[in-house]
Amino acid sequence: MKRRNKMALAAAVLGLTTMALSSGVSAADAEKLEISVTGGGEDSMQLNTATSGFLNGLSALRHLYEGLYKLDANGEVVLGQAASVEESDDKLTWTFTLRDDITWSDGQPVTAGDFVFAFDNLAAQGGDYCTLLSDVAESYEATDDKTLVIHLKQPCGYLPSILAFPSTYPARQDYVEEYGDAYATDPDKAVYNGPYEMTDWAHESEVVMKLRDDYYDADNIDVGTINWELITEESSALASFESGEYVYSDLCPDEEKPRMDGNGLVYTAGNNNYCVMFNLGDKGNDVLKDEKVREALSLTIDRERIINIRGLNDEVGVTLIGRGYTNEEGTDFVDYCDPWEDVDAYEDNCETAKQLLAEAGYENGEGFPALTYIVNNDSRKEIAESIVNDWKEILGIDSVTVEKVENFSAARRSGDYDLAYYGWFMDYTDLSNMYGTFINTGDANSFYQSDEYDKAYQTAISADTQDAQWEAYKECDAILAKDLPVSVILHSMSSYLFDDTNYDGLVYSCGNFVFTYLKAL
Numbered sequence: 001m002k003r004r005n006k007m008a009l010a011a012a013v014l015g016l017t018t019m020a021l022s023s024g025v026s027a028a029d030a031e032k033l034e035i036s037v038t039g040g041g042e043d044s045m046q047l048n049t050a051t052s053g054f055l056n057g058l059s060a061l062r063h064l065y066e067g068l069y070k071l072d073a074n075g076e077v078v079l080g081q082a083a084s085v086e087e088s089d090d091k092l093t094w095t096f097t098l099r100d101d102i103t104w105s106d107g108q109p110v111t112a113g114d115f116v117f118a119f120d121n122l123a124a125q126g127g128d129y130c131t132l133l134s135d136v137a138e139s140y141e142a143t144d145d146k147t148l149v150i151h152l153k154q155p156c157g158y159l160p161s162i163l164a165f166p167s168t169y170p171a172r173q174d175y176v177e178e179y180g181d182a183y184a185t186d187p188d189k190a191v192y193n194g195p196y197e198m199t200d201w202a203h204e205s206e207v208v209m210k211l212r213d214d215y216y217d218a219d220n221i222d223v224g225t226i227n228w229e230l231i232t233e234e235s236s237a238l239a240s241f242e243s244g245e246y247v248y249s250d251l252c253p254d255e256e257k258p259r260m261d262g263n264g265l266v267y268t269a270g271n272n273n274y275c276v277m278f279n280l281g282d283k284g285n286d287v288l289k290d291e292k293v294r295e296a297l298s299l300t301i302d303r304e305r306i307i308n309i310r311g312l313n314d315e316v317g318v319t320l321i322g323r324g325y326t327n328e329e330g331t332d333f334v335d336y337c338d339p340w341e342d343v344d345a346y347e348d349n350c351e352t353a354k355q356l357l358a359e360a361g362y363e364n365g366e367g368f369p370a371l372t373y374i375v376n377n378d379s380r381k382e383i384a385e386s387i388v389n390d391w392k393e394i395l396g397i398d399s400v401t402v403e404k405v406e407n408f409s410a411a412r413r414s415g416d417y418d419l420a421y422y423g424w425f426m427d428y429t430d431l432s433n434m435y436g437t438f439i440n441t442g443d444a445n446s447f448y449q450s451d452e453y454d455k456a457y458q459t460a461i462s463a464d465t466q467d468a469q470w471e472a473y474k475e476c477d478a479i480l481a482k483d484l485p486v487s488v489i490l491h492s493m494s495s496y497l498f499d500d501t502n503y504d505g506l507v508y509s510c511g512n513f514v515f516t517y518l519k520a521l
Helices: 006-023 055-064 112-125 159-163 173-182 234-242 254-260 291-299 303-310 346-359 378-395 408-414 431-438 451-462 466-483
Strands: 033-038 069-071 077-079 082-087 093-098 137-144 147-152 196-202 206-211 223-229 265-268 274-278 371-375 400-404 419-422 486-491 494-498 507-509 512-514
Touching: 033 234, 055 196, 055 206, 055 512, 069 159, 077 082, 112 137, 112 147, 112 173, 234 378, 234 494, 254 378, 274 291, 274 378, 291 346, 291 378, 291 486, 303 378, 303 486, 346 378, 371 378, 371 408, 378 400, 408 419, 431 451, 431 466, 451 466
Parallel strands: 033 223, 371 400, 371 419
Antiparallel strands: 069 077, 082 093, 093 147, 137 147, 196 206, 206 223, 265 494, 274 419, 274 486, 507 512
16 A cells, blocks of 8 residues: 655655745644545535535534534544533523634634524435434523523433534624525535635645644644545545545445455444335325335345345344444343334345335236336445345336435435435434434435324423333334335444555544544654
């Protein structure tokens, strides 16, 4: 692997320092690192905090903006733009006092009103996370420029995690209103309150971020420039990583991961699922609105074979959420719930599926309409083709076509698909984050609507004991198992490529990646 070694890095820093001193630039400025990274393409680089919903854009937002809380160098949630917080005795009122040294990139001070506007705008824009705060907050107000008060519907111990999430970061009303739909689509169409500001966006190619000199903690940040490359081709990303061009990439072909294990590939807890999503909206094919059809398709997916194809230490999915969430007795929530299906009885499941499909009017697949199953990369295309082959071999359905589309995110949001890959990364460690995606105002893009489900979810988030909360979430899981807006295939480990030979300090949390704390070794 061709990578810069420590001597090369040291020589580069020494050279930059010498040049800087001779030109009048401080050595501290000259020693800042310039790195290149990638985490997805143009389609997912959404930089409006109110509407961004994909990991690439959300991760970028963690560099350009900062909330009341932020992730520290250890990935822990700590105070960010807030200097302090006071919690009332009943835990329903949180009062934040902002730091005195926080400004926007144009020099204006960040105010409590900027947060209030951002919270209102988040709800008004109707994006993927539009209810993130309103699900738990009754109201909020700026009592002065430095004081923000949030009143909760019920105690919410994970409020700091919500307020460290990019959707709740502040926004400047003048810029949002001036640029409208074009807000945050180019460097000059937004201002930034985080450690970095965007200086260039070559669309379909690259976003460039520069460290802000006036950011309150700039002196303790080593990375001065981030060149965020916008690509979706996994093989190209891997080649650039191996050549030493990229410090980080979460694009790596699955078939190359065994070779890259120990050569930059990192596995970490996934907090995510991997599903087939059925379009239940107006644009979806009517055949998929038949619960018997969805159940037949789900039962015939050979999950063990898919796990073997991937070879990535996955776990078969039997509930919406994966393992790792335990109650006070130490019981994992997966074991607390009833499994969606008996994955150990695959042959029996296939026979049941044949009967269900016949009852739906498509015995042996006859008359089954043509459907398109969309994915966003080659690895997921391979898995989708394997699933489609199961449907063909067992159910006789040979009219489903798999297509990798460049505008995958937009197509799924607009409902221009029949079936699609769906995976959800947990944004913070609470069951609400997974189950909240399927409420009527959620962001799963299946266009699933169920008053029964919404009622169970509201019961869960307002429960005052863990037992009551878990019972309600168990009901949520059972309703999804019955209605099947998605078919859960597996729960995966997360993986990414990182040049840990030359750098340290990458923060990776629930699929989000932060480069602010990177240091050269």
